[in-house]
Amino acid sequence: MNTKDIDNKIPIYQLDSKEKVLKYYINWTKKGEYNKNMISWNYQAPQNTVKLFDKHAPNKDINILDAGCGSGLVGIELQKFGYTKITGADFSQEMLDLIPNNIYHQLELIDLNEKLKYEDNFFDAITCVGTFTYGHVKANALNELIRILKKKGLICFTINEGIYKKYQFDLKIKQLSDDKLWDIIDISKCSYIVNKEIEAWLCIAKKN
Ligand SMILES: C[S@@+](CC[C@H](N)C(=O)[O-])C[C@H]1O[C@@H](n2cnc3c(N)ncnc32)[C@H](O)[C@@H]1O
Numbered sequence: 001m002n003t004k005d006i007d008n009k010i011p012i013y014q015l016d017s018k019e020k021v022l023k024y025y026i027n028w029t030k031k032g033e034y035n036k037n038m039i040s041w042n043y044q045a046p047q048n049t050v051k052l053f054d055k056h057a058p059n060k061d062i063n064i065l066d067a068g069c070g071s072g073l074v075g076i077e078l079q080k081f082g083y084t085k086i087t088g089a090d091f092s093q094e095m096l097d098l099i100p101n102n103i104y105h106q107l108e109l110i111d112l113n114e115k116l117k118y119e120d121n122f123f124d125a126i127t128c129v130g131t132f133t134y135g136h137v138k139a140n141a142l143n144e145l146i147r148i149l150k151k152k153g154l155i156c157f158t159i160n161e162g163i164y165k166k167y168q169f170d171l172k173i174k175q176l177s178d179d180k181l182w183d184i185i186d187i188s189k190c191s192y193i194v195n196k197e198i199e200a201w202l203c204i205a206k207k208n
Pocket of ligand 1: 021025045046067068069070071072073074089090091092095110111112113128129130131135136137
């Protein structure tokens with residue numbers, strides 16, 4: 001499947017500014033429509049990501065940032081696997097409002113394309129699922145996520161296949177490895193939005 005096919009799969013993929021994306025989420029969250037779509041489209045990214053993360057993160061008490069947590073689907077999955085200390089962060093208050101109680105121990109409103117308020121080496125691990133996609137979070141945000149991750153900490157994330165090369169995630173991932181900022185443990189294609197025939201790259205890396 002070429003990237004042109006992916007570009008037109010979902011209306012949100014056409015948006016090119018922060019303002020348009022935020023407005024889109026205001027409407028998408030009305031009457032829980034976002035969560036309903038994720039079920040009917042068979043969105044598998046949270047399950048695939050947490051399954052991979054769990055293979056490499058045996059300590060369940062670690063301090064995890066779920067970056068771009070949205071309505072909490074990744075937090076729910078992390079909790080199923082026994083992780084307890086999860087901070088959720090997103091730039092859409094309307095998405096944060098959909099999160100059930102007692103999933104995250106803390107919720108933050110943040111823009112992942114900006115400098116983050118956390119100190120260096122703050123989190124034990126980071127998940128970032130469904131946010132490296134059209135018009136959302138740019139490849140440069142990976143530098144900031146690595147900065148706030150502890151040494152030897154894990155970062156596990158998806159990248160929509162349609163933007164992987166278009167937004168130069170391939171080059172960023174290689175650069176971060178060449179600069180010895182992280183070691184890639186695993187990167188491979190996985191199912192993502194199954195009923196729309198969209199796949200993603202699923203990556204797990206360890207900070208050096
Ligand atoms: C497709 S949803 C994925 C949500 C969740 N991680 C999941 O897998 O269900 C993408 C999320 O990224 C958030 N997002 C987009 N751009 C962002 C940014 N610049 N900073 C923080 N969050 C952003 C959106 O608000 C939305 O909640």
